[in-house]
Amino acid sequence: VTATLASPESGTTPFVVELDHFSGPLDLLLTLIREEQVEIADIPIARICEQFLLRIHSLGLGEAAEYLEMAAGLLRIKVQMLLPRRGDEEEWDDPRAELVRRLLEYQQMREVVDILQHRGDERRDRFARGYLPQPAAAPQAPLTLSLPALLAAVDRVLRLAREPALHEVIARALDVEGAIATILSVLSLRSHAQWRDIVAADAAPWQVLSALLALLELARRNELRVAQPHPFANVEIMRDVASEAA
Amino acid sequence: VTSLAKLLEAALFASGRPLPTTELAALEPDASPAELAMALDELRGHYDSEGHGVELVELGGGWQILTRPEYTETIERAQLAARPARLSGAALETLAIVAYRQPIGRAEIEEIRGVAVGGMLRTLLERGLIDVVGRGEGLGRPLLYGTTAIFLEQFALRHLGELPRADELAVALRPQQSAT
Numbered sequence: 314v315t316a317t318l319a320s321p322e323s324g325t326t327p328f329v330v331e332l333d334h335f336s337g338p339l340d341l342l343l344t345l346i347r348e349e350q351v352e353i354a355d356i357p358i359a360r361i362c363e364q365f366l367l368r369i370h371s372l373g374l375g376e377a378a379e380y381l382e383m384a385a386g387l388l389r390i391k392v393q394m395l396l397p398r399r400g401d402e403e404e405w406d407d408p409r410a411e412l413v414r415r416l417l418e419y420q421q422m423r424e425v426v427d428i429l430q431h432r433g434d435e436r437r438d439r440f441a442r443g444y445l446p447q448p449a450a451a452p453q454a455p456l457t458l459s460l461p462a463l464l465a466a467v468d469r470v471l472r473l474a475r476e477p478a479l480h481e482v483i484a485r486a487l488d489v490e491g492a493i494a495t496i497l498s499v500l501s502l503r504s505h506a507q508w509r510d511i512v513a514a515d516a517a518p519w520q521v522l523s524a525l526l527a528l529l530e531l532a533r534r535n536e537l538r539v540a541q542p543h544p545f546a547n548v549e550i551m552r553d554v555a556s557e558a559a
Numbered sequence: 560v561t562s563l564a565k566l567l568e569a570a571l572f573a574s575g576r577p578l579p580t581t582e583l584a585a586l587e588p589d590a591s592p593a594e595l596a597m598a599l600d601e602l603r604g605h606y607d608s609e610g611h612g613v614e615l616v617e618l619g620g621g622w623q624i625l626t627r628p629e630y631t632e633t634i635e636r637a638q639l640a641a642r643p644a645r646l647s648g649a650a651l652e653t654l655a656i657v658a659y660r661q662p663i664g665r666a667e668i669e670e671i672r673g674v675a676v677g678g679m680l681r682t683l684l685e686r687g688l689i690d691v692v693g694r695g696e697g698l699g700r701p702l703l704y705g706t707t708a709i710f711l712e713q714f715a716l717r718h719l720g721e722l723p724r725a726d727e728l729a730v731a732l733r734p735q736q737s738a739t
Contacts, residue, residue, distance in 0.1 A: 336649040337674035379674045418671055424728045425655035426648065429714050433651075436715040437642045438628035439616070442575055 338383035339419040341368060353416050356409055358394055362387040386412070485519045492527035500537060506550045560605055563590055563598040577621030577712055618715045620708060653679045654688060658722060662692045662703035680704065688713065
């Protein structure tokens, strides 16, 4: 039996009770109905109600709101059943009807739980690729290690930490404004263009980057539209007719 | 083994997640759906008949190469891989309700289960089994939950349609058997 105080944002009921055997009052009720070997559709409410109260008392659930609510509901139905019935049998609304409906619904759901449990267990027994192993826990002290093994480990670490590969980064100014002018002049002549129309085949990286940024900037300003019909296809650059018209 | 089957095997091996047929088809645009199905069949048959430690399984909306269950214990004992923790009965109840009634809000789940499910929903969200799929119409526009692809994968379902339809469930319509 575990009872935990859930954190405040978790919901309206701060006290959560979870039993090893019962996942809620409906589960307990269903178990009692099975134990008593009675029909859900015709529950001997007085007997089941008594059993329910006994059980939540013995399980120490007397303070769990959800079980108390169910107990109160059962008592109310019990009282309603004792009231004299007026008129025909047909006009009588069975006070147990709502409880029966909920129990059937719950029982149906439990059947799905069994299916999920079964399938989940079957899947759990198979490993897929791509499993990421948990980081290994540090070995317990005292360490038993031979000197050569220790030296080999030190060597491995040192080799990893050797010469960092340095790369000198030289800032080169990008010419986004120039690229924007180029793209706009191309699009002023034709409504459709492709990437290779705005960047020369032998363009330097800074020119390619400038063109890319210019393209994105123009697309953001809605001055053109960029489309790629499928992966790795040529990027199509189109004059935005809508913005032109406006 | 045909070259298409080999290509599929390589792709399935490289991918950590189930690959749907559409993604497999994109590997070889010339192959017809029938050829693709045949190649998958061939690969599965190859694993089954030639004595492999892995098998080809269709679930979670796609195909996946999985180890055979008879080796699970040994692999887990050697700490090469670990099975995910089993879900509690209460978690499975919540999940079952979401699976059938999605999109569904917290209040409706609590109505069916008869207990508060806020903490349980958070656990299922953290494990990626459910996700917020929208907001309801009612007061405060409650969050609505639905199941995810991870749910399908972890419960070896190809799609939600593999769960029995509500009217196919045995106990729903008949009274409880008296002797159990």
